[in-house]
Amino acid sequence: MEFATRTIHAAQPSEPGTGSLVAPIFQTSTYEQDEPGVHQGFDYSRTNNPTRARLEQVLAALEGVAHAAVFASGLAAETAVLQAWLKPGDEVIIPLDVYGGTYRLLTRVFKPLGCIVHQIDVADPKIFAAALSQRTKLVWIESPTNPRLLVYDIAAIAAAAHAQGALLVVDNTFATPFFQQPFELGADIVVHSVTKYLAGHSDLIQGAVLAKDPAVFEPIKFLQNATGAVPSPFDCWLTLRGLKTMELRMLRHADNAAAIAEALAGHPLVRRVYYPGLASHPGHEIARRQMTGFGGMLSFELEGSVDEVTDFVSSRRFFALGESLGGVKALICHPARMTHASIPARERAALGLSDRLIRLSPGCENHRDLVADLVDGLTALQAARVSSSIVVG
Numbered sequence: 001m002e003f004a005t006r007t008i009h010a011a012q013p014s015e016p017g018t019g020s021l022v023a024p025i026f027q028t029s030t031y032e033q034d035e036p037g038v039h040q041g042f043d044y045s046r047t048n049n050p051t052r053a054r055l056e057q058v059l060a061a062l063e064g065v066a067h068a069a070v071f072a073s074g075l076a077a078e079t080a081v082l083q084a085w086l087k088p089g090d091e092v093i094i095p096l097d098v099y100g101g102t103y104r105l106l107t108r109v110f111k112p113l114g115c116i117v118h119q120i121d122v123a124d125p126k127i128f129a130a131a132l133s134q135r136t137k138l139v140w141i142e143s144p145t146n147p148r149l150l151v152y153d154i155a156a157i158a159a160a161a162h163a164q165g166a167l168l169v170v171d172n173t174f175a176t177p178f179f180q181q182p183f184e185l186g187a188d189i190v191v192h193s194v195t196k197y198l199a200g201h202s203d204l205i206q207g208a209v210l211a212k213d214p215a216v217f218e219p220i221k222f223l224q225n226a227t228g229a230v231p232s233p234f235d236c237w238l239t240l241r242g243l244k245t246m247e248l249r250m251l252r253h254a255d256n257a258a259a260i261a262e263a264l265a266g267h268p269l270v271r272r273v274y275y276p277g278l279a280s281h282p283g284h285e286i287a288r289r290q291m292t293g294f295g296g297m298l299s300f301e302l303e304g305s306v307d308e309v310t311d312f313v314s315s316r317r318f319f320a321l322g323e324s325l326g327g328v329k330a331l332i333c334h335p336a337r338m339t340h341a342s343i344p345a346r347e348r349a350a351l352g353l354s355d356r357l358i359r360l361s362p363g364c365e366n367h368r369d370l371v372a373d374l375v376d377g378l379t380a381l382q383a384a385r386v387s388s389s390i391v392v393g
């Protein structure tokens with residue numbers, strides 16, 4: 001089955017009994033049992049729920065594996081992976097560019113529990129090989145990364161991690177299974193902020209963990225019930241609904257990102273554009289090899305002051321200033337003060353994360369409106385500079 005067909009047909013037959021084309025929401029906390037312990041596979045909705053189970057089957061079909069567990073948020077999903085696979089004294093390797101919430105979870109929750117976090121340039125094979133040891137339990141990457149869209153060679157990283165007995169976790173939130181299949185490249189675990197492109201409409205918070213090997217998945221599935229960070233049946237149903245248009249949405253997001261990257265690259269007020277589809281992007285060749293498209297996200301550094309960044313991000317017509325990404329409505333964000341504010345300023349500077357970086361999540365609007373909105377903002381900035389220099393002069 002092709003991707004778009006899977007989003008609509010995988011595990012989604014019409015409902016037996018009524019013929020309802022769309023599966024109902026099983027909005028229940030519990031299930032009547034025939035005898036104690038004798039039931040139809042469902043006993044309590046923290047443990048299992050038919051709407052959630054259906055969503056898990058669809059996500060597994062999209063990532064090409066048999067096991068998926070959904071959680072109340074992307075960070076709850078990440079927590080389950082880390083709790084399942086890290087003990088005090090164990091080491092985890094993360095790249096220089098990683099979602100701020102993942103960084104905070106590792107450094108403020110798991111590090112105090114005795115886990116050792118190495119944040120290194122995993123793109124440099126020598127540095128990566130030196131950081132790997134028998135104590136490394138997990139290597140955790142995103143590709144493309146949040147917020148600079150860096151691209152890592154997933155197959156090479158998987159091979160090096162496996163040679164030391166470590167598991168490779170890929171956060172596939174930015175790429176999505178439509179553009180990238182990490183398990184085919186050697187990943188052991190895939191995590192998602194379902195909140196983003198999978199759900200696709202900025203109307204819920206949700207996460208997912210997927211695994212190929214049942215032995216890798218089992219402790220994560222155990223924690224889904226044991227710690228209980230599960231999503232509501234209604235949110236699972238909304239995701240199932242959103243997924244049905246995923247291919248259409250992703251194609252539009254990607255076209256919009258490409259059009260914007262082209263318009264911003266070379267603009268005098270833009271210092272640098274981060275978009276893997278540009279031939280000048282350092283990860284362009286790897287992205288061509290391991291992705292089937294360049295995704296819907298991009299970011300850029302403004303040639304200007306932080307005050308100008310503030311004005312720019314706060315006054316767009318179609319890009320709402322907000323955290324998050326991956327919805328049909330365009331979003332703009334200033335990572336240094338929003339999504340990545342949990343990384344201290346000095347560490348952000350050391351990582352190369354500029355305070356002038358602006359992240360864009362083009363929605364499914366027409367690209368002409370989105371491009372015009374950004375170019376108008378840059379033109380207004382230029383005009384403001386000219387008028388203030390006239391006043392000063």
Ligand SMILES: Cc1ncc(COP(=O)(O)O)c(C=O)c1O
Pocket residue numbers: 073074075076099101142146171173174192193194195205206207324
């Ligand atoms: C790449 C990435 N991973 C994980 C998360 C966390 O997901 P959630 O916000 O659903 O907890 C985010 C959120 O922005 C993200 O961008």
